[in-house]
Amino acid sequence: MSxxxxxxxxxxxQWLLSCLAGSPTSVVQVxxxxxxxxxxxxxxxxxxxxxxxxxxKILARMQNRYGPNRVxxxxxxxPIADGIKMLIKEDIVPARADxxxxxxxxxxxxxxxxxxxxxxxxxxxxxxxxxxxxxxxFFAVGSSTELAVFMAGWGSNNKFSMLGAMRAIAQxxxxxxxxxxxxLPVVMVVGSLTSGRIVxxxxxxxxxxxxxxxxxTPWGVTAFILFFVSGLVESNRTPFDVPEGESEIxxxxxxxxxxxxxxxxxxxxxxGMFAVSGLAITLFLGGWHAPARTLEFIxxxxxxxxxxxxxxxxxxxxxxxLPRTRVDQMMNFAWKFMLPMAxxxxxxxxxxxxTGRGLRGWLWSLVVIAVVYTALSTLLDxxxxxxxxxxxxxE
Numbered sequence: 603m604s605x606x607x608x609x610x611x612x613x614x615x616q617w618l619l620s621c622l623a624g625s626p627t628s629v630v631q632v633x634x635x636x637x638x639x640x641x642x643x644x645x646x647x648x649x650x651x652x653x654x655x656x657x658x659k660i661l662a663r664m665q666n667r668y669g670p671n672r673v674x675x676x677x678x679x680x681p682i683a684d685g686i687k688m689l690i691k692e693d694i695v696p697a698r699a700d701x702x703x704x705x706x707x708x709x710x711x712x713x714x715x716x717x718x719x720x721x722x723x724x725x726x727x728x729x730x731x732x733x734x735x736x737x738x739x740f741f742a743v744g745s746s747t748e749l750a751v752f753m754a755g756w757g758s759n760n761k762f763s764m765l766g767a768m769r770a771i772a773q774x775x776x777x778x779x780x781x782x783x784x785x786l787p788v789v790m791v792v793g794s795l796t797s798g799r800i801v802x803x804x805x806x807x808x809x810x811x812x813x814x815x816x817x818x819t820p821w822g823v824t825a826f827i828l829f830f831v832s833g834l835v836e837s838n839r840t841p842f843d844v845p846e847g848e849s850e851i852x853x854x855x856x857x858x859x860x861x862x863x864x865x866x867x868x869x870x871x872x873x874g875m876f877a878v879s880g881l882a883i884t885l886f887l888g889g890w891h892a893p894a895r896t897l898e899f900i901x902x903x904x905x906x907x908x909x910x911x912x913x914x915x916x917x918x919x920x921x922x923x924l925p926r927t928r929v930d931q932m933m934n935f936a937w938k939f940m941l942p943m944a945x946x947x948x949x950x951x952x953x954x955x956x957t958g959r960g961l962r963g964w965l966w967s968l969v970v971i972a973v974v975y976t977a978l979s980t981l982l983d984x985x986x987x988x989x990x991x992x993x994x995x996x997e
Contacts, residue, residue, distance in 0.1 A: 611641075613726050639731040642719050650872045651681035657918045666921040675875040691861040696759055699858065703757030708859065711750035715873040717743045721889035722880040723797050723892045725903030725994055736797040737789065739813040740881060741782055747775055747836075747874070751855050758858035766854025768846055769929060776936040777842075781832035783944035784825040787951030788816055788885045797881075801889030810895065815888035820968040821950035830907075830913075835932070837871055840921040844929045864990055873963075879913040880906075902971035939978055946974040 615637055622630050649955040655670055656677060662669025670677035693703055721736035723729040734741050745865060748771050755767020768782070789795055792803045807813045816822035827848035853859075856867050886908050890902035897905075927935075950967040 607901075608726055609902075611725075611903070618922060635731070638720070641728055642716070646716075646873055646876055647869075649876065650869055651685075651836055651968075653872060653914060654684070655680045655684050657921075660915070661917045661922045664919075672764065681728045688865040690711075690864050693861040693863060694858075696858050699759045700757040703753050703785040704858070705757075705863075707750050707754035707757055707855075708808050708863045708870070710753065710797040711747060712870040712873070713747045713749065715870040715877060716742055718877040719873070719880070721797055722877070722884055723801050723889055724906050725901065726882075728890075728903060731799055732796070732798060735783060735795045737795045737800075740877075741778075741785075744836075744874075744877070754855040754859070760854070760858050762852050763855050763857045764936070766857065770838065770855055773842065773844060773929070773932060773936075776933055777835035777940065778814065780828050780936065780940040780944040781836060783941070784829045784832070784947055785885060787821055787825055787947050790880060790948070791951055796901070797884050797889075801884055801891065804888040806893055807895055809916055813888055813891065813893055815886065815891070816888040817888075819951075819954060819964060821885055821954055822970050824943065824950070825947040826882065828947070829882055829886070830916075832884065832940065834917070834920065835874070835936075836878060837917075839871075839917055841924040841927045843926060844932060874912070875917060879910055879917075882910045882913065938982055941975065942978055946971060 615634070619630060619634060621631060658680075659669040659677065670680040673679040673683045675883075695704055704875075718740050720731040721729065721733055721740055729736075751767050751770045751774070755764045755770075758764070786798060791909060792800050793799065794803075804813070804815050808814055812818060817826050858863060859867060884905060891904040892898045892900060892905050950970040953970055954963040954967040957966050
């Protein structure tokens with residue numbers, strides 16, 4: 603019974619494809635791909651609408667206020683109202699803007715975000731598009747985001763937009779390096795770029811209790827934290843939403859966008875957040891595997907979305923807790939700390955692997971991480987470089 607529930611969506615797709623029995627193989631493959639695409643869009647657009655209102659409710663709770671509570675029961679219909687508002691708002695394009703580039707930028711950034719969702723395994727036998735180099739495809743497609751941001755800034759013919767785009771591209775490239783490098787230890791240990799095999803490598807339990815997720819190794823938890831922080835930056839989320847500093851450059855590369863085009867940028871940001879979180883779950887948190895053997899009766903896709911919900915809550919929690927960083931602090935952190943620690947994770951993973959993946963390897967891996975972290979913390983101690991801040995007020 604539990605197996606049939608676990609595979610209910612896979613069986614439903616096979617039932618739909620059985621209606622095409624006798625059709626050419628190419629037709630069946632196209633229809634199968636279309637089913638996967640429509641399922642992804644339905645799930646994640648619904649999740650986007652849900653998180654857009656839940657984030658505001660959670661932030662309101664943290665800040666001791668109500669949040670959206672007027673539209674529908676408990677304010678849950680607020681996304682519908684927001685969508686209607688964005689659809690009927692006037693689409694204003696600057697007179698001297700490059701209209702084609704200005705139009706294509708939000709389309710490209712949304713398409714890139716949606717494409718990255720296709721290689722993530724959402725449950726047992728539930729990877730929409732199984733590609734041998736799925737992880738490579740994720741980053742190859744995802745790196746096109748920088749191009750879309752540049753198109754938005756350049757096409758707007760606005761100095762605020764261009765400056766915001768340049769700042770966004772600088773931070774995205776800076777943090778894309780540690781984002782990719784922290785994936786390498788997992789790929790090295792598993793020996794595959796296929797997301798399904800990476801999840802399969804994390805199956806089972808040590809001593810029958812502790813899951814064999816990579817996050818439970820010293821190099822794994824370090825790589826996961828670095829990956830998560832880099833994901834915050836890539837998604838332009840607080841405290842790294844420097845391209846949208848309202849007091850400096852208004853809305854960054856989105857300054858000259860209004861109506862549904864602006865909503866498309868907003869949607870792409872959230873879908874990118876879903877994709878990065880989904881990849882983090884796949885690489886470090888065991889994918890769709892249950893955290894305990896006694897809980898394996900729960901369908902695998904529910905475990906995946908439960909883990910996704912926790913990571914999304916942390917995104918919101920960070921937004922409600924931390925202030926925006928300065929751009930120079932953020933860039934220093936990327937190049938002087940994140941990047942060396944990312945390379946350290948590769949060395950620690952190699953030590954863990956070649957010392958037998960047991961307790962001995964676990965301890966040696968921890969030593970490598972601890973030594974490099976201590977050295978970087980000592981070298982980058984900023985307290986010695988800056989005098990105490992003195993506030994002076996006009997009399």
